[in-house]
Amino acid sequence: MTTNLDLIRRTLRAVWHPCTQMKQHERLPMVAVSHGSGAWLYDQNGRRYLDAISSWWVNLFGHSNARINAALVSQLQRLEHVILAGFTHEPAVTLSERLSELTGNQLGHCFFASDGSSAVEIALKMSHHYWRNQGRPGKTRFLSLQGGYHGETTGALSVSDVALFRVAYEPLLRPGSRLLSPDARGRQVGESAADVARRCARELERELELHHDEISALIIEPLVQCATGMVMYDPEYLRLARKLCDQYQVHLIADEIAVGFGRTGTFFACEQAGITADLLCLSKGITGGYLPLSVVLSTPGIYEAFYDDDVARGFLHSHSYTGNPLACAAALATLAIFDEDRVIERNRERALSLDRLFEPIASHARVRNFRRTGMIWAFEVEGPEPHFARRFAAAALERELLLRPIGNTVYFMPPYILDDGQCEMLAARSLELVDQVR
Secondary structure (H helix, E strand, O other): OOOHHHHHHHHHHHOOOOOOOHHHHHOOOOOOEEEEEEOEEEEOOOOEEEEOOHHHHOOOOOEOOHHHHHHHHHHHOOOOOOOOOOOOOHHHHHHHHHHHHHOOOOOEEEEEEOOHHHHHHHHHHHHHHHHHHOOOOOOOEEEEEOOOOOOOOHHHHHOOOOHHHHHHHHHHOOOOEEEOOOOHHHOOOOOOHHHHHHHHHHHHHHHHHHHHHHEEEEEEOOOEEOOOOOEEOOOHHHHHHHHHHHHOOOEEEEEOOOOOOOOOOOOOHHHHHOOOOOEEEEOHHHHOOOOOOEEEEEOHHHHHOOOOOOHHHOOOOOOOOOOOHHHHHHHHHHHHHHHHOOHHHHHHHHHHHHHHHOHHHHOOOOEEEEEEEOOEEEEEEOOOOOOHHHHHHHHHHHOOEEOOOEOOEEEEOOOOOOOHHHHHHHHHHHHHHHHHOO
16 A cells, blocks of 8 residues: 555655645655545545645535536546537536526636636737727736736736746736735725725726726736735725726726635625626636636627637637536536535525634734635734744644645635534634644
């Protein structure tokens, strides 16, 4: 039988891990996962870990979910893959129809890819190419928010604001403008979160007033900017951004890759502002954490701007696994669970229960800015410790928890299936960590 140590040694000889300084694993052993069941992951030695971050925010309904498993087995017996250029198949069509319905049929014509960065690349290219087809080729710039994250491929990184990545690859990136984030933690004396949103929207208005002729789109993560510290803000910013983008003829791209599929308390985060984006990017939870899949939904007007006899006016993007039937089948099974289990309603009840359990953490002397949006909780732990995140994550594993702080920001983004005992364990052991990791 392969042990943890055996697999780790082989890994270090063979695998280059994502966003990782591999030399750190000389002293920080990685976890060699054997299998998963429900909210638990198990390593090669049989030790278990509660997956409190949904394995990088993708695993909505637990590991080895029986219903998603069954959907994949059924699809395997019919079709595993086929080219989507000149061909079509039932899973891709049905999934496109279901996603469009979830937007109230305001968006549709799904364009499939494999991951979140790819979806962002597609949305940026669609926006640029749309304006070119409209006879406005000068609209080539993109606006984004400070602290935003949209992926690590070249185009996506151009609209992201993660200094570590940008410094390394800056010569490869397109210039753009990053605007003030409506981060509710930036409230001034007497301000509400909505006031912060309005103040930041005024900067957006000034930028659009001066430069709308050269701006193609504004890209934002609705309600929560996840990867740079779970920044949460008021829906008022989305409402004002939608109005300003309409006024100045600029596309609004909603990157719901991390915040879609119920994470913010509604199926799509934009619902809480009562708006629809021009382009909607989805990935992560779309397949319940099973297979790589992403999708961009567009307005009818954007789609129609590409509909022409001239091939050069068509959207020029593809990859080999576009609309993979297995991934689409997993996504359809995931959507079915939302319907059958009344997931959004049950999550609201579960969130209130977790709020009560997290009260000792929220009131802890070392905790700042405890906050929640939907099924995402976050807080900062006071102190200058430069290696806090690494030490906290290691101590969490010792307590059977999978947690990965971002700097000194601790967050919970659990699967939607936690039972009462698991919720109590997460709260109690996280409190121990806040007490002890200094």
